[in-house]
Amino acid sequence: MKFVIALFSAPHAPSARRALRFSEAALAEGHEIVRVFFYREGVYSASQAVVTPQDELDVAAQWRAFVTQHNLDAVVCIAAALRRGVLNAEEAQRYERQAVSLGAPWELSGLGQLHEAAQQADRLICFGGD
Numbered sequence: 001m002k003f004v005i006a007l008f009s010a011p012h013a014p015s016a017r018r019a020l021r022f023s024e025a026a027l028a029e030g031h032e033i034v035r036v037f038f039y040r041e042g043v044y045s046a047s048q049a050v051v052t053p054q055d056e057l058d059v060a061a062q063w064r065a066f067v068t069q070h071n072l073d074a075v076v077c078i079a080a081a082l083r084r085g086v087l088n089a090e091e092a093q094r095y096e097r098q099a100v101s102l103g104a105p106w107e108l109s110g111l112g113q114l115h116e117a118a119q120q121a122d123r124l125i126c127f128g129g130d
Contacts, residue, residue: 002032002121006114007042009128011052011060016045019127020062027070035073035117036063038106042128043081046074049101067105073117078108 005023009015023033038046045060052058067074081102082091088102102108118124 001026001123002034004034004037004114004117004121004124006037006039006124006126007045007128008040008126010041011045011050011058011063012056013041013128015128016042016059016063017057019125020059020066022125022127023066033070033072034121035075035113036067037075037077037114037117039077039080039111039114040129041084043076043084043086046076046081046106047084047086047101048103049086049099064105072105074106075109075113075117076102076106077114078110081108 003026005019007016007019023036026033044050045063047060050060052060076086081087086102087095087097087100088108089100091108092100
C-alpha cells in the first residue's frame with residue numbers, strides 16, 4: 001500500500017511521535033511512503049532552530065534521521081513555514097532575514113504537493129491539527 005503522511009502538529013505533541021511510529025511501522029511492513037508533508041505547526045519538526053530539552057524526546061531529530069535514512073520525499077508547506085519563521089537559505093535571502101532554519105533533507109513547497117501525492121497514494125493519513 002502507498003501512504004502519504006501529513007503532520008499538522010508540533011514535534012512536542014503526541015501526534016508527531018505517533019506519525020513517526022506509524023511511518024516506521026508502515027515501511028517495516030513493506031508499504032511505501034509516497035511523501036511526508038509537514039503543515040501548520042508540523043513545520044517545526046523540520047526546523048533546525050527548535051531545541052528540545054535534554055529530558056524530552058527529540059522527535060524533530062528523529063524525523064530528520066528517519067527521512068534521511070529512508071530517502072523519503074519530505075515536503076514542508078512554504079506558507080506555513082514562512083508564517084512561523086522556518087526559512088531555507090533562498091527564502092531567508094528573499095525576505096532579508098538572517099536566520100536559516102531549514103536545510104536538507106527538507107524541501108519547501110506548496111499545498112499542491114500534498115494534493116499531488118494524495119493522487120498517487122492509496123491512503124492519506126493525517127496526524128494532529130484542530
